[in-house]
Amino acid sequence: MEAEAVAALAERITDDFDRACELLLATSGRVIVTGMGKSGHIARKIAATFASTGTPAHFVHPGEASHGDMGMITANDAIIALSNSGNVPEVITLLPMFKRLGVPLISMTGNPNSTLGLASDAHLNTGVATEACPLDLAPTSSTTTALVMGDALAIALLEARGFTAEDFAFSHPGGTLGKKLLLKVGDVMHSGERIPQVSSDTPLAQALLEISNKGLGMTTVIDRDGQLAGIFTDGDLRRAIDLQVDINQTKIATLMTRGPKTAKPGMLAAEALRIMEENKITSLVVIDDGRVVGVIHLMSLLQAGIA
Known part of the structure:
Protein backbone atom coordinates (compact mmCIF):
# COMPACT_ATOMS: atom_id res chain seq x y z
CA MET A 1 0.00 0.00 0.00
CA THR A 164 28.31 19.81 -4.79
CA ALA A 165 29.75 16.76 -3.07
CA GLU A 166 32.30 19.05 -1.39
CA ASP A 167 29.47 21.25 -0.07
CA PHE A 168 27.83 18.10 1.28
CA ALA A 169 31.04 17.09 3.02
CA PHE A 170 31.22 20.40 4.89
CA SER A 171 27.78 19.62 6.33
CA HIS A 172 28.98 16.16 7.43
CA PRO A 173 32.57 16.67 8.68
CA GLY A 174 32.37 14.06 11.43
CA GLY A 175 30.92 11.13 9.55
CA THR A 176 32.27 8.61 7.09
CA LEU A 177 30.79 10.57 4.18
CA GLY A 178 32.61 13.69 5.28
CA LYS A 179 35.90 11.89 5.64
CA LYS A 180 35.60 10.38 2.18
CA LEU A 181 34.89 13.77 0.66
CA LEU A 182 37.27 15.92 2.69
CA LEU A 183 40.29 13.83 3.75
CA LYS A 184 43.23 14.23 1.39
CA VAL A 185 46.19 11.93 0.80
CA GLY A 186 48.47 14.56 2.34
CA ASP A 187 46.50 14.31 5.59
CA VAL A 188 47.21 10.61 6.16
CA MET A 189 50.42 9.82 4.28
CA HIS A 190 53.74 8.86 5.90
CA SER A 191 56.14 11.72 5.27
CA GLY A 192 59.63 12.95 6.18
CA GLU A 193 61.73 10.42 8.06
CA ARG A 194 58.84 7.95 7.98
CA ILE A 195 59.21 7.44 4.21
CA PRO A 196 61.04 4.18 3.34
CA GLN A 197 63.62 5.29 0.81
CA VAL A 198 66.83 3.94 -0.77
CA SER A 199 68.93 4.89 -3.76
CA SER A 200 68.89 2.80 -6.91
CA ASP A 201 72.41 1.44 -6.30
CA THR A 202 71.59 0.20 -2.78
CA PRO A 203 72.25 -3.52 -2.19
CA LEU A 204 69.18 -5.65 -1.57
CA ALA A 205 70.31 -6.46 1.98
CA GLN A 206 70.35 -2.78 2.94
CA ALA A 207 66.98 -2.18 1.26
CA LEU A 208 65.48 -4.99 3.33
CA LEU A 209 66.67 -3.24 6.49
CA GLU A 210 64.95 -0.04 5.36
CA ILE A 211 61.72 -1.96 4.71
CA SER A 212 61.92 -3.56 8.14
CA ASN A 213 62.69 -0.29 9.93
CA LYS A 214 59.86 1.70 8.32
CA GLY A 215 57.26 -1.07 8.66
CA LEU A 216 55.30 -0.48 5.45
CA GLY A 217 56.29 -3.65 3.62
CA MET A 218 57.93 -1.68 0.82
CA THR A 219 60.50 0.98 0.00
CA THR A 220 60.73 3.68 -2.60
CA VAL A 221 63.78 3.72 -4.87
CA ILE A 222 65.24 7.10 -5.81
CA ASP A 223 67.53 7.78 -8.79
CA ARG A 224 70.57 10.08 -8.84
CA ASP A 225 68.40 13.11 -9.64
CA GLY A 226 66.22 12.51 -6.60
CA GLN A 227 63.30 11.36 -8.74
CA LEU A 228 61.21 8.25 -8.16
CA ALA A 229 62.78 5.33 -10.03
CA GLY A 230 60.57 2.55 -8.70
CA ILE A 231 59.50 0.63 -5.60
CA PHE A 232 60.49 -2.64 -4.00
CA THR A 233 57.73 -4.62 -2.29
CA ASP A 234 57.08 -7.95 -0.63
CA GLY A 235 56.14 -9.30 -4.04
CA ASP A 236 59.45 -8.24 -5.52
CA LEU A 237 61.23 -9.94 -2.61
CA ARG A 238 59.47 -13.24 -3.31
CA ARG A 239 60.55 -13.05 -6.93
CA ALA A 240 64.13 -12.29 -5.86
CA ILE A 241 64.15 -15.34 -3.60
CA ASP A 242 62.98 -17.48 -6.52
CA LEU A 243 65.93 -16.17 -8.55
CA GLN A 244 68.28 -16.99 -5.66
CA VAL A 245 70.05 -13.64 -5.93
CA ASP A 246 72.93 -12.58 -3.70
CA ILE A 247 71.30 -10.06 -1.35
CA ASN A 248 74.64 -8.42 -0.53
CA GLN A 249 75.75 -7.88 -4.11
CA THR A 250 72.52 -7.40 -6.09
CA LYS A 251 71.49 -3.77 -6.55
CA ILE A 252 67.88 -2.90 -5.80
CA ALA A 253 67.51 -1.24 -9.22
CA THR A 254 67.68 -4.66 -10.91
CA LEU A 255 64.83 -6.03 -8.81
CA MET A 256 62.48 -3.09 -8.25
CA THR A 257 59.15 -2.47 -9.93
CA ARG A 258 59.34 0.45 -12.34
CA GLY A 259 56.47 2.82 -13.02
CA PRO A 260 54.55 2.17 -9.78
CA LYS A 261 51.10 3.56 -9.10
CA THR A 262 51.34 6.98 -7.46
CA ALA A 263 49.18 9.61 -5.83
CA LYS A 264 49.30 13.38 -5.32
CA PRO A 265 49.11 15.02 -1.89
CA GLY A 266 45.89 16.84 -2.88
CA MET A 267 44.13 13.68 -4.07
CA LEU A 268 41.16 12.52 -2.03
CA ALA A 269 42.12 9.66 0.26
CA ALA A 270 39.04 7.82 -1.00
CA GLU A 271 40.41 8.02 -4.56
CA ALA A 272 43.74 6.58 -3.37
CA LEU A 273 41.82 3.71 -1.80
CA ARG A 274 40.04 3.08 -5.10
CA ILE A 275 43.38 2.86 -6.93
CA MET A 276 44.70 0.39 -4.36
CA GLU A 277 41.60 -1.79 -4.59
CA GLU A 278 41.61 -1.82 -8.40
CA ASN A 279 45.29 -2.77 -8.57
CA LYS A 280 45.27 -5.09 -5.53
CA ILE A 281 48.10 -3.21 -3.81
CA THR A 282 48.48 -1.93 -0.26
CA SER A 283 50.43 1.29 -0.73
CA LEU A 284 50.95 4.22 -3.08
CA VAL A 285 53.94 6.49 -3.42
CA VAL A 286 52.95 10.15 -3.10
CA ILE A 287 54.86 12.41 -5.46
CA ASP A 288 55.00 16.15 -6.09
CA ASP A 289 56.88 17.36 -9.18
CA GLY A 290 58.42 13.91 -9.53
CA ARG A 291 59.84 13.87 -6.03
CA VAL A 292 58.67 11.52 -3.32
CA VAL A 293 56.90 13.41 -0.55
CA GLY A 294 55.18 10.51 1.16
CA VAL A 295 53.73 7.02 1.13
CA ILE A 296 50.08 6.23 1.81
CA HIS A 297 49.35 2.76 3.13
CA LEU A 298 46.09 0.85 3.28
CA MET A 299 46.41 0.59 7.08
CA SER A 300 46.48 4.39 7.33
CA LEU A 301 43.21 4.58 5.41
CA LEU A 302 41.68 1.95 7.67
CA GLN A 303 42.73 3.90 10.76
CA ALA A 304 41.30 7.11 9.27
CA GLY A 305 37.95 5.41 8.70
CA ILE A 306 38.10 5.62 4.91
CA ALA A 307 38.33 1.93 4.06
Missing part, protein backbone atom coordinates in the same frame (compact mmCIF):
# COMPACT_ATOMS: atom_id res chain seq x y z
CA GLU A 2 2.79 2.41 0.84
CA ALA A 3 4.60 1.59 -2.41
CA GLU A 4 1.44 2.33 -4.39
CA ALA A 5 0.96 5.59 -2.52
CA VAL A 6 4.50 6.70 -3.32
CA ALA A 7 4.13 5.74 -6.99
CA ALA A 8 1.01 7.90 -7.21
CA LEU A 9 3.03 10.98 -6.20
CA ALA A 10 4.69 11.16 -9.62
CA GLU A 11 1.50 12.59 -11.11
CA ARG A 12 1.44 15.33 -8.46
CA ILE A 13 4.69 17.01 -9.43
CA THR A 14 2.72 19.91 -10.90
CA ASP A 15 2.94 23.69 -11.15
CA ASP A 16 2.47 23.85 -7.38
CA PHE A 17 5.70 21.88 -6.93
CA ASP A 18 7.48 24.37 -9.22
CA ARG A 19 5.94 27.22 -7.25
CA ALA A 20 7.10 25.70 -3.97
CA CYS A 21 10.65 25.42 -5.28
CA GLU A 22 10.62 29.02 -6.49
CA LEU A 23 9.41 30.27 -3.11
CA LEU A 24 12.07 28.33 -1.27
CA LEU A 25 14.86 29.41 -3.61
CA ALA A 26 13.83 33.05 -3.16
CA THR A 27 13.94 32.77 0.63
CA SER A 28 16.76 34.82 2.13
CA GLY A 29 16.24 33.35 5.58
CA ARG A 30 15.59 29.78 6.61
CA VAL A 31 12.97 27.19 5.81
CA ILE A 32 10.81 26.50 8.85
CA VAL A 33 9.21 23.06 8.78
CA THR A 34 6.35 22.34 11.14
CA GLY A 35 3.85 19.59 11.86
CA MET A 36 2.03 17.93 14.73
CA GLY A 37 2.23 14.31 15.89
CA LYS A 38 3.53 11.88 13.29
CA SER A 39 3.63 14.71 10.76
CA GLY A 40 5.95 16.49 13.17
CA HIS A 41 8.37 13.56 13.14
CA ILE A 42 8.40 13.66 9.34
CA ALA A 43 8.82 17.44 9.41
CA ARG A 44 11.92 17.09 11.58
CA LYS A 45 13.50 14.73 9.08
CA ILE A 46 12.62 16.98 6.14
CA ALA A 47 14.20 19.96 7.91
CA ALA A 48 17.34 17.90 8.56
CA THR A 49 17.54 16.88 4.89
CA PHE A 50 17.15 20.49 3.75
CA ALA A 51 19.88 21.62 6.15
CA SER A 52 22.35 18.99 4.95
CA THR A 53 21.75 19.70 1.26
CA GLY A 54 22.29 23.45 1.10
CA THR A 55 18.95 24.86 2.28
CA PRO A 56 19.20 26.24 5.85
CA ALA A 57 16.22 24.87 7.76
CA HIS A 58 14.97 23.86 11.17
CA PHE A 59 11.90 22.36 12.77
CA VAL A 60 9.50 24.39 14.92
CA HIS A 61 6.92 22.55 17.00
CA PRO A 62 3.50 24.13 16.32
CA GLY A 63 2.37 23.72 19.92
CA GLU A 64 5.48 25.44 21.25
CA ALA A 65 5.20 28.15 18.58
CA SER A 66 1.96 29.31 20.20
CA HIS A 67 3.82 29.72 23.48
CA GLY A 68 6.87 31.71 22.44
CA ASP A 69 8.63 29.83 19.70
CA MET A 70 7.07 32.04 17.01
CA GLY A 71 10.03 34.23 17.88
CA MET A 72 12.19 31.69 16.02
CA ILE A 73 10.49 32.67 12.76
CA THR A 74 11.38 35.88 10.90
CA ALA A 75 9.90 37.74 7.95
CA ASN A 76 12.76 36.45 5.79
CA ASP A 77 11.83 32.79 6.30
CA ALA A 78 9.51 30.39 4.45
CA ILE A 79 7.17 27.87 6.03
CA ILE A 80 6.50 24.25 5.10
CA ALA A 81 3.56 22.93 7.12
CA LEU A 82 2.60 19.25 7.22
CA SER A 83 -0.82 17.89 8.15
CA ASN A 84 -2.59 14.96 6.53
CA SER A 85 -6.01 16.37 7.32
CA GLY A 86 -4.99 19.96 6.73
CA ASN A 87 -7.07 20.98 9.73
CA VAL A 88 -4.92 20.14 12.77
CA PRO A 89 -5.67 22.90 15.33
CA GLU A 90 -2.09 23.52 16.47
CA VAL A 91 -1.02 24.39 12.91
CA ILE A 92 -4.20 26.26 11.93
CA THR A 93 -3.75 28.51 14.97
CA LEU A 94 -0.47 29.74 13.50
CA LEU A 95 -1.88 30.78 10.13
CA PRO A 96 -2.74 34.37 11.17
CA MET A 97 0.82 34.83 12.49
CA PHE A 98 2.29 33.49 9.26
CA LYS A 99 0.16 35.94 7.26
CA ARG A 100 1.12 38.82 9.56
CA LEU A 101 4.80 38.08 9.00
CA GLY A 102 4.20 37.86 5.26
CA VAL A 103 6.16 34.63 4.94
CA PRO A 104 5.43 32.26 2.03
CA LEU A 105 3.51 29.18 3.14
CA ILE A 106 3.88 25.77 1.49
CA SER A 107 1.67 22.98 2.74
CA MET A 108 1.67 19.21 2.41
CA THR A 109 -1.74 17.77 3.10
CA GLY A 110 -4.04 15.03 1.91
CA ASN A 111 -6.86 17.53 1.34
CA PRO A 112 -6.29 20.50 -1.00
CA ASN A 113 -9.58 22.03 0.18
CA SER A 114 -8.62 21.95 3.85
CA THR A 115 -8.03 25.11 5.85
CA LEU A 116 -4.27 24.71 5.56
CA GLY A 117 -4.38 23.79 1.89
CA LEU A 118 -6.49 26.81 0.94
CA ALA A 119 -4.34 29.20 2.96
CA SER A 120 -1.11 28.15 1.26
CA ASP A 121 0.84 29.85 -1.48
CA ALA A 122 1.68 26.38 -2.82
CA HIS A 123 -0.04 23.13 -1.87
CA LEU A 124 1.54 19.70 -2.36
CA ASN A 125 -0.97 16.90 -2.33
CA THR A 126 0.38 13.97 -0.30
CA GLY A 127 -2.99 12.30 0.19
CA VAL A 128 -3.41 8.53 0.08
CA ALA A 129 -6.36 6.28 -0.72
CA THR A 130 -5.84 4.30 2.46
CA GLU A 131 -3.33 3.90 5.24
CA ALA A 132 -1.27 0.71 5.34
CA CYS A 133 -2.60 0.20 8.86
CA PRO A 134 -5.32 -2.55 8.73
CA LEU A 135 -7.58 -0.20 10.68
CA ASP A 136 -6.90 2.59 8.15
CA LEU A 137 -6.11 4.80 11.14
CA ALA A 138 -2.42 4.87 12.06
CA PRO A 139 -0.42 7.30 9.86
CA THR A 140 1.64 5.01 7.65
CA SER A 141 1.16 5.56 3.93
CA SER A 142 0.44 9.26 4.51
CA THR A 143 3.63 9.86 6.46
CA THR A 144 5.63 7.99 3.83
CA THR A 145 4.27 10.14 0.99
CA ALA A 146 4.98 13.31 2.97
CA LEU A 147 8.56 12.20 3.55
CA VAL A 148 9.07 11.38 -0.14
CA MET A 149 7.61 14.72 -1.21
CA GLY A 150 9.93 16.49 1.21
CA ASP A 151 12.91 14.62 -0.20
CA ALA A 152 11.83 15.58 -3.71
CA LEU A 153 11.79 19.25 -2.72
CA ALA A 154 15.20 19.00 -1.06
CA ILE A 155 16.81 17.33 -4.09
CA ALA A 156 15.20 19.78 -6.53
CA LEU A 157 16.65 22.66 -4.51
CA LEU A 158 20.03 20.89 -4.25
CA GLU A 159 20.22 20.69 -8.03
CA ALA A 160 18.98 24.25 -8.52
CA ARG A 161 21.62 25.60 -6.16
CA GLY A 162 24.43 23.62 -7.79
CA PHE A 163 25.17 21.95 -4.46
Whole structure:
Protein backbone atom coordinates (compact mmCIF):
# COMPACT_ATOMS: atom_id res chain seq x y z
CA MET A 1 0.00 0.00 0.00
CA GLU A 2 2.79 2.41 0.84
CA ALA A 3 4.60 1.59 -2.41
CA GLU A 4 1.44 2.33 -4.39
CA ALA A 5 0.96 5.59 -2.52
CA VAL A 6 4.50 6.70 -3.32
CA ALA A 7 4.13 5.74 -6.99
CA ALA A 8 1.01 7.90 -7.21
CA LEU A 9 3.03 10.98 -6.20
CA ALA A 10 4.69 11.16 -9.62
CA GLU A 11 1.50 12.59 -11.11
CA ARG A 12 1.44 15.33 -8.46
CA ILE A 13 4.69 17.01 -9.43
CA THR A 14 2.72 19.91 -10.90
CA ASP A 15 2.94 23.69 -11.15
CA ASP A 16 2.47 23.85 -7.38
CA PHE A 17 5.70 21.88 -6.93
CA ASP A 18 7.48 24.37 -9.22
CA ARG A 19 5.94 27.22 -7.25
CA ALA A 20 7.10 25.70 -3.97
CA CYS A 21 10.65 25.42 -5.28
CA GLU A 22 10.62 29.02 -6.49
CA LEU A 23 9.41 30.27 -3.11
CA LEU A 24 12.07 28.33 -1.27
CA LEU A 25 14.86 29.41 -3.61
CA ALA A 26 13.83 33.05 -3.16
CA THR A 27 13.94 32.77 0.63
CA SER A 28 16.76 34.82 2.13
CA GLY A 29 16.24 33.35 5.58
CA ARG A 30 15.59 29.78 6.61
CA VAL A 31 12.97 27.19 5.81
CA ILE A 32 10.81 26.50 8.85
CA VAL A 33 9.21 23.06 8.78
CA THR A 34 6.35 22.34 11.14
CA GLY A 35 3.85 19.59 11.86
CA MET A 36 2.03 17.93 14.73
CA GLY A 37 2.23 14.31 15.89
CA LYS A 38 3.53 11.88 13.29
CA SER A 39 3.63 14.71 10.76
CA GLY A 40 5.95 16.49 13.17
CA HIS A 41 8.37 13.56 13.14
CA ILE A 42 8.40 13.66 9.34
CA ALA A 43 8.82 17.44 9.41
CA ARG A 44 11.92 17.09 11.58
CA LYS A 45 13.50 14.73 9.08
CA ILE A 46 12.62 16.98 6.14
CA ALA A 47 14.20 19.96 7.91
CA ALA A 48 17.34 17.90 8.56
CA THR A 49 17.54 16.88 4.89
CA PHE A 50 17.15 20.49 3.75
CA ALA A 51 19.88 21.62 6.15
CA SER A 52 22.35 18.99 4.95
CA THR A 53 21.75 19.70 1.26
CA GLY A 54 22.29 23.45 1.10
CA THR A 55 18.95 24.86 2.28
CA PRO A 56 19.20 26.24 5.85
CA ALA A 57 16.22 24.87 7.76
CA HIS A 58 14.97 23.86 11.17
CA PHE A 59 11.90 22.36 12.77
CA VAL A 60 9.50 24.39 14.92
CA HIS A 61 6.92 22.55 17.00
CA PRO A 62 3.50 24.13 16.32
CA GLY A 63 2.37 23.72 19.92
CA GLU A 64 5.48 25.44 21.25
CA ALA A 65 5.20 28.15 18.58
CA SER A 66 1.96 29.31 20.20
CA HIS A 67 3.82 29.72 23.48
CA GLY A 68 6.87 31.71 22.44
CA ASP A 69 8.63 29.83 19.70
CA MET A 70 7.07 32.04 17.01
CA GLY A 71 10.03 34.23 17.88
CA MET A 72 12.19 31.69 16.02
CA ILE A 73 10.49 32.67 12.76
CA THR A 74 11.38 35.88 10.90
CA ALA A 75 9.90 37.74 7.95
CA ASN A 76 12.76 36.45 5.79
CA ASP A 77 11.83 32.79 6.30
CA ALA A 78 9.51 30.39 4.45
CA ILE A 79 7.17 27.87 6.03
CA ILE A 80 6.50 24.25 5.10
CA ALA A 81 3.56 22.93 7.12
CA LEU A 82 2.60 19.25 7.22
CA SER A 83 -0.82 17.89 8.15
CA ASN A 84 -2.59 14.96 6.53
CA SER A 85 -6.01 16.37 7.32
CA GLY A 86 -4.99 19.96 6.73
CA ASN A 87 -7.07 20.98 9.73
CA VAL A 88 -4.92 20.14 12.77
CA PRO A 89 -5.67 22.90 15.33
CA GLU A 90 -2.09 23.52 16.47
CA VAL A 91 -1.02 24.39 12.91
CA ILE A 92 -4.20 26.26 11.93
CA THR A 93 -3.75 28.51 14.97
CA LEU A 94 -0.47 29.74 13.50
CA LEU A 95 -1.88 30.78 10.13
CA PRO A 96 -2.74 34.37 11.17
CA MET A 97 0.82 34.83 12.49
CA PHE A 98 2.29 33.49 9.26
CA LYS A 99 0.16 35.94 7.26
CA ARG A 100 1.12 38.82 9.56
CA LEU A 101 4.80 38.08 9.00
CA GLY A 102 4.20 37.86 5.26
CA VAL A 103 6.16 34.63 4.94
CA PRO A 104 5.43 32.26 2.03
CA LEU A 105 3.51 29.18 3.14
CA ILE A 106 3.88 25.77 1.49
CA SER A 107 1.67 22.98 2.74
CA MET A 108 1.67 19.21 2.41
CA THR A 109 -1.74 17.77 3.10
CA GLY A 110 -4.04 15.03 1.91
CA ASN A 111 -6.86 17.53 1.34
CA PRO A 112 -6.29 20.50 -1.00
CA ASN A 113 -9.58 22.03 0.18
CA SER A 114 -8.62 21.95 3.85
CA THR A 115 -8.03 25.11 5.85
CA LEU A 116 -4.27 24.71 5.56
CA GLY A 117 -4.38 23.79 1.89
CA LEU A 118 -6.49 26.81 0.94
CA ALA A 119 -4.34 29.20 2.96
CA SER A 120 -1.11 28.15 1.26
CA ASP A 121 0.84 29.85 -1.48
CA ALA A 122 1.68 26.38 -2.82
CA HIS A 123 -0.04 23.13 -1.87
CA LEU A 124 1.54 19.70 -2.36
CA ASN A 125 -0.97 16.90 -2.33
CA THR A 126 0.38 13.97 -0.30
CA GLY A 127 -2.99 12.30 0.19
CA VAL A 128 -3.41 8.53 0.08
CA ALA A 129 -6.36 6.28 -0.72
CA THR A 130 -5.84 4.30 2.46
CA GLU A 131 -3.33 3.90 5.24
CA ALA A 132 -1.27 0.71 5.34
CA CYS A 133 -2.60 0.20 8.86
CA PRO A 134 -5.32 -2.55 8.73
CA LEU A 135 -7.58 -0.20 10.68
CA ASP A 136 -6.90 2.59 8.15
CA LEU A 137 -6.11 4.80 11.14
CA ALA A 138 -2.42 4.87 12.06
CA PRO A 139 -0.42 7.30 9.86
CA THR A 140 1.64 5.01 7.65
CA SER A 141 1.16 5.56 3.93
CA SER A 142 0.44 9.26 4.51
CA THR A 143 3.63 9.86 6.46
CA THR A 144 5.63 7.99 3.83
CA THR A 145 4.27 10.14 0.99
CA ALA A 146 4.98 13.31 2.97
CA LEU A 147 8.56 12.20 3.55
CA VAL A 148 9.07 11.38 -0.14
CA MET A 149 7.61 14.72 -1.21
CA GLY A 150 9.93 16.49 1.21
CA ASP A 151 12.91 14.62 -0.20
CA ALA A 152 11.83 15.58 -3.71
CA LEU A 153 11.79 19.25 -2.72
CA ALA A 154 15.20 19.00 -1.06
CA ILE A 155 16.81 17.33 -4.09
CA ALA A 156 15.20 19.78 -6.53
CA LEU A 157 16.65 22.66 -4.51
CA LEU A 158 20.03 20.89 -4.25
CA GLU A 159 20.22 20.69 -8.03
CA ALA A 160 18.98 24.25 -8.52
CA ARG A 161 21.62 25.60 -6.16
CA GLY A 162 24.43 23.62 -7.79
CA PHE A 163 25.17 21.95 -4.46
CA THR A 164 28.31 19.81 -4.79
CA ALA A 165 29.75 16.76 -3.07
CA GLU A 166 32.30 19.05 -1.39
CA ASP A 167 29.47 21.25 -0.07
CA PHE A 168 27.83 18.10 1.28
CA ALA A 169 31.04 17.09 3.02
CA PHE A 170 31.22 20.40 4.89
CA SER A 171 27.78 19.62 6.33
CA HIS A 172 28.98 16.16 7.43
CA PRO A 173 32.57 16.67 8.68
CA GLY A 174 32.37 14.06 11.43
CA GLY A 175 30.92 11.13 9.55
CA THR A 176 32.27 8.61 7.09
CA LEU A 177 30.79 10.57 4.18
CA GLY A 178 32.61 13.69 5.28
CA LYS A 179 35.90 11.89 5.64
CA LYS A 180 35.60 10.38 2.18
CA LEU A 181 34.89 13.77 0.66
CA LEU A 182 37.27 15.92 2.69
CA LEU A 183 40.29 13.83 3.75
CA LYS A 184 43.23 14.23 1.39
CA VAL A 185 46.19 11.93 0.80
CA GLY A 186 48.47 14.56 2.34
CA ASP A 187 46.50 14.31 5.59
CA VAL A 188 47.21 10.61 6.16
CA MET A 189 50.42 9.82 4.28
CA HIS A 190 53.74 8.86 5.90
CA SER A 191 56.14 11.72 5.27
CA GLY A 192 59.63 12.95 6.18
CA GLU A 193 61.73 10.42 8.06
CA ARG A 194 58.84 7.95 7.98
CA ILE A 195 59.21 7.44 4.21
CA PRO A 196 61.04 4.18 3.34
CA GLN A 197 63.62 5.29 0.81
CA VAL A 198 66.83 3.94 -0.77
CA SER A 199 68.93 4.89 -3.76
CA SER A 200 68.89 2.80 -6.91
CA ASP A 201 72.41 1.44 -6.30
CA THR A 202 71.59 0.20 -2.78
CA PRO A 203 72.25 -3.52 -2.19
CA LEU A 204 69.18 -5.65 -1.57
CA ALA A 205 70.31 -6.46 1.98
CA GLN A 206 70.35 -2.78 2.94
CA ALA A 207 66.98 -2.18 1.26
CA LEU A 208 65.48 -4.99 3.33
CA LEU A 209 66.67 -3.24 6.49
CA GLU A 210 64.95 -0.04 5.36
CA ILE A 211 61.72 -1.96 4.71
CA SER A 212 61.92 -3.56 8.14
CA ASN A 213 62.69 -0.29 9.93
CA LYS A 214 59.86 1.70 8.32
CA GLY A 215 57.26 -1.07 8.66
CA LEU A 216 55.30 -0.48 5.45
CA GLY A 217 56.29 -3.65 3.62
CA MET A 218 57.93 -1.68 0.82
CA THR A 219 60.50 0.98 0.00
CA THR A 220 60.73 3.68 -2.60
CA VAL A 221 63.78 3.72 -4.87
CA ILE A 222 65.24 7.10 -5.81
CA ASP A 223 67.53 7.78 -8.79
CA ARG A 224 70.57 10.08 -8.84
CA ASP A 225 68.40 13.11 -9.64
CA GLY A 226 66.22 12.51 -6.60
CA GLN A 227 63.30 11.36 -8.74
CA LEU A 228 61.21 8.25 -8.16
CA ALA A 229 62.78 5.33 -10.03
CA GLY A 230 60.57 2.55 -8.70
CA ILE A 231 59.50 0.63 -5.60
CA PHE A 232 60.49 -2.64 -4.00
CA THR A 233 57.73 -4.62 -2.29
CA ASP A 234 57.08 -7.95 -0.63
CA GLY A 235 56.14 -9.30 -4.04
CA ASP A 236 59.45 -8.24 -5.52
CA LEU A 237 61.23 -9.94 -2.61
CA ARG A 238 59.47 -13.24 -3.31
CA ARG A 239 60.55 -13.05 -6.93
CA ALA A 240 64.13 -12.29 -5.86
CA ILE A 241 64.15 -15.34 -3.60
CA ASP A 242 62.98 -17.48 -6.52
CA LEU A 243 65.93 -16.17 -8.55
CA GLN A 244 68.28 -16.99 -5.66
CA VAL A 245 70.05 -13.64 -5.93
CA ASP A 246 72.93 -12.58 -3.70
CA ILE A 247 71.30 -10.06 -1.35
CA ASN A 248 74.64 -8.42 -0.53
CA GLN A 249 75.75 -7.88 -4.11
CA THR A 250 72.52 -7.40 -6.09
CA LYS A 251 71.49 -3.77 -6.55
CA ILE A 252 67.88 -2.90 -5.80
CA ALA A 253 67.51 -1.24 -9.22
CA THR A 254 67.68 -4.66 -10.91
CA LEU A 255 64.83 -6.03 -8.81
CA MET A 256 62.48 -3.09 -8.25
CA THR A 257 59.15 -2.47 -9.93
CA ARG A 258 59.34 0.45 -12.34
CA GLY A 259 56.47 2.82 -13.02
CA PRO A 260 54.55 2.17 -9.78
CA LYS A 261 51.10 3.56 -9.10
CA THR A 262 51.34 6.98 -7.46
CA ALA A 263 49.18 9.61 -5.83
CA LYS A 264 49.30 13.38 -5.32
CA PRO A 265 49.11 15.02 -1.89
CA GLY A 266 45.89 16.84 -2.88
CA MET A 267 44.13 13.68 -4.07
CA LEU A 268 41.16 12.52 -2.03
CA ALA A 269 42.12 9.66 0.26
CA ALA A 270 39.04 7.82 -1.00
CA GLU A 271 40.41 8.02 -4.56
CA ALA A 272 43.74 6.58 -3.37
CA LEU A 273 41.82 3.71 -1.80
CA ARG A 274 40.04 3.08 -5.10
CA ILE A 275 43.38 2.86 -6.93
CA MET A 276 44.70 0.39 -4.36
CA GLU A 277 41.60 -1.79 -4.59
CA GLU A 278 41.61 -1.82 -8.40
CA ASN A 279 45.29 -2.77 -8.57
CA LYS A 280 45.27 -5.09 -5.53
CA ILE A 281 48.10 -3.21 -3.81
CA THR A 282 48.48 -1.93 -0.26
CA SER A 283 50.43 1.29 -0.73
CA LEU A 284 50.95 4.22 -3.08
CA VAL A 285 53.94 6.49 -3.42
CA VAL A 286 52.95 10.15 -3.10
CA ILE A 287 54.86 12.41 -5.46
CA ASP A 288 55.00 16.15 -6.09
CA ASP A 289 56.88 17.36 -9.18
CA GLY A 290 58.42 13.91 -9.53
CA ARG A 291 59.84 13.87 -6.03
CA VAL A 292 58.67 11.52 -3.32
CA VAL A 293 56.90 13.41 -0.55
CA GLY A 294 55.18 10.51 1.16
CA VAL A 295 53.73 7.02 1.13
CA ILE A 296 50.08 6.23 1.81
CA HIS A 297 49.35 2.76 3.13
CA LEU A 298 46.09 0.85 3.28
CA MET A 299 46.41 0.59 7.08
CA SER A 300 46.48 4.39 7.33
CA LEU A 301 43.21 4.58 5.41
CA LEU A 302 41.68 1.95 7.67
CA GLN A 303 42.73 3.90 10.76
CA ALA A 304 41.30 7.11 9.27
CA GLY A 305 37.95 5.41 8.70
CA ILE A 306 38.10 5.62 4.91
CA ALA A 307 38.33 1.93 4.06
